[in-house]
Amino acid sequence: MTSHTDAIWQVLEEVKDPEIPVLSVVDLGIVREVKQLSPKAFEITITPTYSGCPAMDTIEKEIEALLREKGYECAIKTTLSPAWTTDWLSEKGRKALEDYGIAPPAESTSDKSFLTGEAKEVKCPLCKSTSTQLISQFGSTACKALYRCDDCLESFDYFKCI
Amino acid sequence: MSTEEALFQYLIRLGDNALILGQRLGEWCGHAHQLESDIALTNVALDQIGQARNLLTEAGRIEGKGRTEDDLAFFRSEMEFRNNLLVEQDNGDFAQTIARQYLFDVFQFHLLTELSRSSNEFLEAFAKKSLKEVSYHRKLSSDWMLRLGDGTEESHNRLQQAIDILWPYTAELFEMTEADKVLMELDMVPDLKLIEQKWQAEVPSHLEESRIRIPDTKGYMARGSRDGHHTEYLGYILAEMQALPRSMPEAKW
Numbered sequence: 001m002t003s004h005t006d007a008i009w010q011v012l013e014e015v016k017d018p019e020i021p022v023l024s025v026v027d028l029g030i031v032r033e034v035k036q037l038s039p040k041a042f043e044i045t046i047t048p049t050y051s052g053c054p055a056m057d058t059i060e061k062e063i064e065a066l067l068r069e070k071g072y073e074c075a076i077k078t079t080l081s082p083a084w085t086t087d088w089l090s091e092k093g094r095k096a097l098e099d100y101g102i103a104p105p106a107e108s109t110s111d112k113s114f115l116t117g118e119a120k121e122v123k124c125p126l127c128k129s130t131s132t133q134l135i136s137q138f139g140s141t142a143c144k145a146l147y148r149c150d151d152c153l154e155s156f157d158y159f160k161c162i
Numbered sequence: 163m164s165t166e167e168a169l170f171q172y173l174i175r176l177g178d179n180a181l182i183l184g185q186r187l188g189e190w191c192g193h194a195h196q197l198e199s200d201i202a203l204t205n206v207a208l209d210q211i212g213q214a215r216n217l218l219t220e221a222g223r224i225e226g227k228g229r230t231e232d233d234l235a236f237f238r239s240e241m242e243f244r245n246n247l248l249v250e251q252d253n254g255d256f257a258q259t260i261a262r263q264y265l266f267d268v269f270q271f272h273l274l275t276e277l278s279r280s281s282n283e284f285l286e287a288f289a290k291k292s293l294k295e296v297s298y299h300r301k302l303s304s305d306w307m308l309r310l311g312d313g314t315e316e317s318h319n320r321l322q323q324a325i326d327i328l329w330p331y332t333a334e335l336f337e338m339t340e341a342d343k344v345l346m347e348l349d350m351v352p353d354l355k356l357i358e359q360k361w362q363a364e365v366p367s368h369l370e371e372s373r374i375r376i377p378d379t380k381g382y383m384a385r386g387s388r389d390g391h392h393t394e395y396l397g398y399i400l401a402e403m404q405a406l407p408r409s410m411p412e413a414k415w
């Protein structure tokens with residue numbers, strides 16, 4: 001049984017966040033559970049990053065299409081609880097974000113300073129300087145804030161902690 | 163009143179607040195004074211619409227008549243909406259939009275904090291999720307309150323005018339109905355008097371810090387949304403929001 005769900009997790013690695021194509025839905029931490037219903041049918045539980053995340057519908061359809069293509073059937077369940085947190089980003093995902101030019105979340109949400117919105121130290125993904133400043137709490141998508149590097153002067157996206 | 167009926171009414175109230183505020187903020191798309199504000203306001207709009215979808219879907223499920231989120235958003239008329247008068251008020255200028263957002267964000271923040279402890283499984287999950295988003299909204303609007311109120315003479319005057327217009331709509335945020343009483347008995351929702359105390363402990367001092375005075379309304383505070391009585395604005399919002407699905411009810415993406 002385990003090996004079957006393992007195979008599904010591997011397929012899910014191929015489904016990318018449409019807005020951040022270097023992150024798989026597994027890296028992003030939005031796939032919460034894969035349950036085998038019958039030899040070829042699975043139930044996949046996903047949770048949205050933000051309530052209004054417009055990528056969720058696309059992600060759902062892509063998971064369904066890809067699994068069907070590989071000969072599986074699936075039912076997708078969406079859950080709000082427990083609420084998604086940036087702590088669920090995988091190490092591989094964090095690295096991929098930085099290589100892509102998006103600064104990964106700087107701290108764990110168990111540190112409540114994220115509630116004030118000010119991250120302690122955000123590293124520029126281009127020149128790695130930590131001398132950076134917040135330009136806007138809201139960036140190109142719901143999950144990002146806009147920062148500027150004081151050293152290389154480039155502005156960049158920061159994946160904010162929630 | 164049955165628990166289901168009380169819950170349906172409560173979910174509709176929260177859902178309509180999120181929906182109408184989201185629709186209002188969406189009107190800013192492409193019109194704000196700088197790109198950062200444009201993006202911030204539409205991001206907040208998106209969060210509110212997402213919350214509205216969760217709430218109205220759950221309301222339809224509790225009601226058990228097969229109504230979907232879309233049925234509830236697009237096929238109810240003005241008097242069936244239960245959003246607070248505050249969120250339907252005109253966008254006005256940027257100061258008025260920020261003032262409306264601030265007054266509502268503080269309310270929403272404390273309400274969601276309490277709902278995070280609800281004995282109702284959906285309300286608890288919904289509140290924990292949405293609180294993360296609303297914390298960022300409250301940060302945005304409270305920062306702008308300071309910046310505008312304690313900014314130039316022009317920005318200060320505009321913010322003062324906005325608070326003068328909006329203040330009378332704040333009291334009915336805390337008005338309770340039979341539904342509140344039924345759900346409070348079951349520890350599903352907080353007493354809105356408690357939310358009012360928290361709101362009062364936060365808003366007046368922040369206004370003072372922003373050099374804004376609270377207007378003397380001579381005892382007049384608007385009410386009506388709990389009974390479906392709205393200001394003139396809601397009809398126009400619904401006309402715009404509902405025109406397409408009403409003229410083509412079978413339309414699909």
Ligand SMILES: [Zn+2]
Pocket residue numbers: 124125126127128129149150151152153154
């Ligand atoms: Zn740099």
